[in-house]
Amino acid sequence: MEIDPFIFRLSIFILSIFIGYYVVWSVTPSLHTPLMSVTNAISSVIIVGAIIAALAGSSENIFSTSSTFGFIAIILAAVNIFGGFLVTQRMLQMYKKKGKK
Amino acid sequence: MISANLTALFYLISGILFILALRGLSSPDTSRQGNYFGIAGMIIAIVVTFLSVGSFSISLIYVIIFLMIGGAIGAFIAFKIPMTAMPELVAGFHSLVGLAAVFVAIAAYLNPEAFNLGNIGNIKLASLIEMSIGAAVGAITFSGSIIAFLKLRGIMSGSPITFSGQHFLNLILGIAIFILIFYLCKTQSNNIFWTLIAVSFLVGVLLIVPIGGADMPVVISMLNSYSGWAAAGIGFTLENTALIITGALVGSSGAILSYIMCKAMNRSFVSVILGGFGADNSSDDLKEKKDQKPVKSGNAEDAAFLMKNASSIIIVPGYGMAVAQAQHALREMVDKLKKNDIKVKYAIHPVAGRMPGHMNVLLAEANVPYDEVFELEDINNDFANSDVAFVIGANDVTNPIAKTDPKSPIFGMPVLDVEKCKSVLFIKRSLSPGYAGVDNELFYRDNTLMLFADAKKMTEDIVKNLD
Numbered sequence: 001m002e003i004d005p006f007i008f009r010l011s012i013f014i015l016s017i018f019i020g021y022y023v024v025w026s027v028t029p030s031l032h033t034p035l036m037s038v039t040n041a042i043s044s045v046i047i048v049g050a051i052i053a054a055l056a057g058s059s060e061n062i063f064s065t066s067s068t069f070g071f072i073a074i075i076l077a078a079v080n081i082f083g084g085f086l087v088t089q090r091m092l093q094m095y096k097k098k099g100k101k
Numbered sequence: 102m103i104s105a106n107l108t109a110l111f112y113l114i115s116g117i118l119f120i121l122a123l124r125g126l127s128s129p130d131t132s133r134q135g136n137y138f139g140i141a142g143m144i145i146a147i148v149v150t151f152l153s154v155g156s157f158s159i160s161l162i163y164v165i166i167f168l169m170i171g172g173a174i175g176a177f178i179a180f181k182i183p184m185t186a187m188p189e190l191v192a193g194f195h196s197l198v199g200l201a202a203v204f205v206a207i208a209a210y211l212n213p214e215a216f217n218l219g220n221i222g223n224i225k226l227a228s229l230i231e232m233s234i235g236a237a238v239g240a241i242t243f244s245g246s247i248i249a250f251l252k253l254r255g256i257m258s259g260s261p262i263t264f265s266g267q268h269f270l271n272l273i274l275g276i277a278i279f280i281l282i283f284y285l286c287k288t289q290s291n292n293i294f295w296t297l298i299a300v301s302f303l304v305g306v307l308l309i310v311p312i313g314g315a316d317m318p319v320v321i322s323m324l325n326s327y328s329g330w331a332a333a334g335i336g337f338t339l340e341n342t343a344l345i346i347t348g349a350l351v352g353s354s355g356a357i358l359s360y361i362m363c364k365a366m367n368r369s370f371v372s373v374i375l376g377g378f379g380a381d382n383s384s385d386d387l388k389e390k391k392d393q394k395p396v397k398s399g400n401a402e403d404a405a406f407l408m409k410n411a412s413s414i415i416i417v418p419g420y421g422m423a424v425a426q427a428q429h430a431l432r433e434m435v436d437k438l439k440k441n442d443i444k445v446k447y448a449i450h451p452v453a454g455r456m457p458g459h460m461n462v463l464l465a466e467a468n469v470p471y472d473e474v475f476e477l478e479d480i481n482n483d484f485a486n487s488d489v490a491f492v493i494g495a496n497d498v499t500n501p502i503a504k505t506d507p508k509s510p511i512f513g514m515p516v517l518d519v520e521k522c523k524s525v526l527f528i529k530r531s532l533s534p535g536y537a538g539v540d541n542e543l544f545y546r547d548n549t550l551m552l553f554a555d556a557k558k559m560t561e562d563i564v565k566n567l568d
Binding site for chain 2: 013014017027043051057075084087
């Protein structure tokens with residue numbers, strides 16, 4: 001019997017939780033705020049779903065109900081992607097060692 | 102148009118780049134590089150999505166325009182936001198991820214063909230379950246984050262809002278969500294789908310409303326975690342590896358941060374979620390007793406004198422420093438002290454401030470080198486060998502009662518052993534108890550000098566007196 005592809009995705013999911021667990025424990029506490037802003041930015045990869053939804057409209061009806069939801073989601077996710085990565089970058093630039101000014 | 106297999110491989114690559122982005126944060130040196138990995142992963146994911154859809158259409162132009170609009174707004178916010186507003190920014194961003202997840206779920210529900218999920222009214226059972234979980238968690242993340250944002254921003258009072266039957270209502274609504282998902286799968290009725298989303302929005306509000314200001318570090322971490330699970334739910338629906346990996350990473354990251362924060366307050370996750378902490382814990386008779394105790398208070402001149410004659414000083418910042426925006430004045434003060442060959446270190450309690458790492462970012466903003474900043478367990482032994490502890494805007498995290506009085510609500514919480522210093526300077530506006538509603542025994546100690554003033558103003562005055 002063939003294995004349902006869902007099982008593969010579930011495996012990826014569970015293994016990723018474990019990776020996340022070990023990677024995040026190794027994050028130094030002083031960088032917990034950038035950690036939150038960068039996880040915020042990467043979770044906006046949900047934009048790929050929004051793009052697929054937005055592009056699904058036919059050429060006569062670009063803004064069908066479902067693709068409109070996609071377009072709005074694109075804006076929301078894009079705010080997060082740009083905002084999240086840039087603010088993380090801005091924060092990380094500030095962390096300096098002694099002497100380096 | 103590129104094949105589905107190739108697309109999946111590229112999504113895997115962006116997932117790996119996201120893992121490396123988090124890995125980079127293990128030290129400030131590698132963190133910037135990590136952020137670039139994250140950006141690269143995001144670009145790959147977006148470009149591959151464009152390529153996988155293939156055919157060029159007018160819609161594509163609109164997609165790019167909308168992407169740019171959102172990007173411009175995001176970039177503007179990122180450059181303008183003051184560092185002290187970081188907690189509410191993060192809460193605000195979480196709400197956007199949550200809402201985006203809801204909208205993608207709605208789009209998939211209304212047009213399942215576009216995502217290969219079946220037809221309207223006949224969506225694959227597994228997809229339907231996944232998308233309704235994604236939508237429900239996304240909706241809870243959205244409304245919960247909005248409440249957290251309003252509380253952090255001060256638009257809404259930070260004190261817990263509780264009413265009788267609150268937990269019972271939450272329980273009922275939680276069960277209702279499961280029942281709605283069950284019936285949605287059976288009937289595929291639109292009304293049930295909308296009701297599900299509405300109920301989830303309500304749950305998000307009710308969940309965060311009873312939680313008070315100083316518990317916000319847990320709440321923000323928890324919402325961070327939820328936004329990850331919502332993304333993962335959508336990832337399963339869209340059969341997208343990048344989303345599944347990212348969702349799992351973010352979900353576990355937020356969960357770990359919540360755990361760290363709870364542990365730093367010696368409270369269980371459940372008790373934080375149930376909320377109401379610090380609402381009315383301060384019993385009146387206790388207050389009266391303490392009011393009669395003598396308190397030594399001083400001015401900036403006394404403080405400057407004490408510090409000039411010290412050889413080592415430990416600074417304990419807290420949320421009050423963020424509110425008063427005193428970090429730059431503080432740094433100036435430390436510069437002057439260092440010129441007099443006084444050793445200065447910073448001690449940070451894990452729950453100081455309103456989000457994990459809040460104080461570290463503010464000190465970094467004020468150009469404090471990160472190797473002068475220490476975590477609780479690394480510095481707690483040093484207080485006994487230091488001359489002066491300078492407490493600026495912190496309160497509960499220094500209260501020695503947490504070590505001695507089992508009846509205190511904060512008993513067992515790890516605290517900074519500030520009282521072991523030869524003398525303690527404590528900047529505070531008044532003698533009012535901190536968030537936990539517990540009087541701080543430290544105020545009445547013989548070696549404590551209270552400096553009643555705004556944190557920024559007092560620090561500036563001390564700087565003047567150090568000359």
